[in-house]
Amino acid sequence: MLAAYDRQMRRNLDADGPDGPGVLIERAGGVVRRMGAAHDWNCVLWSELDESTADEAIAAQVRHFTALGVEFEWKAYSHDLPADLPARLLAAGFTPEPAETLMVAAVAELPLDTAPPEGVRLLPVTDADGVRLMVDVHEQAFGTDGTALGRQILDQLTTAPETLDAVVAMAGDVPISSARLEFRPGTDFAGLWGGGTVAEWRGRGVYRSLIAYRARIAEARGVPYLQVDASDQSRPILRRLGFAELGTTTPYIYRPPLSPGV
Structure with missing residues (x-):
């Protein structure tokens, strides 16, 4: 399963895949990188390196993204080589964010009938108004700017709607949780992303209902597996639902220095 995930979702991405306007997938110097606008997710998704090539490959990516003036993420997995890749990224000036657990489940083995708690309805997100509700939840749940x-x-809803299903849980007129499901056509995996619930609604089953909602969509689309990078908070819930742990993934962030006078 891990080999299939690496092959389909990291290594063999289509260079002109439907990832949004202006997004490019490039292979250069032993890595696969995703590049978009400054507000987009710019990252190294895959690397095939060893002790003799890692440092130069890291330096090359730093030079590349710094020239573009954007920060980027090196998405490192616990099974990536060389084994000391995290230490090399730290030495090159990257900052690690909390590690997450790569988890996968077969859609056919998940509970699909979990309903939201009483008084909560699930609202599909299809336009700018829905996105604003998602951003509101994100900022409350995670305490970070969601702009x-x-x-x-x-961008994705506008240019490649077939790759994204997003949902907001509403308690009356108040958004309390949100999440999205991302598809990569031609693969066996759909990704669960952004699941977050405001503090006062946690522990009431809202998160589980959003898992079931997205699993039903994946089932209808014929996608056999769901994948998630799970936080420490969501991992126990996902494990109880039937997700298996395949390893860990850590985002290493590189922020280019500001130009003089900025």
């Missing part, structure tokens, strides 16, 4: 995320989601 760039909102632009990414709206």
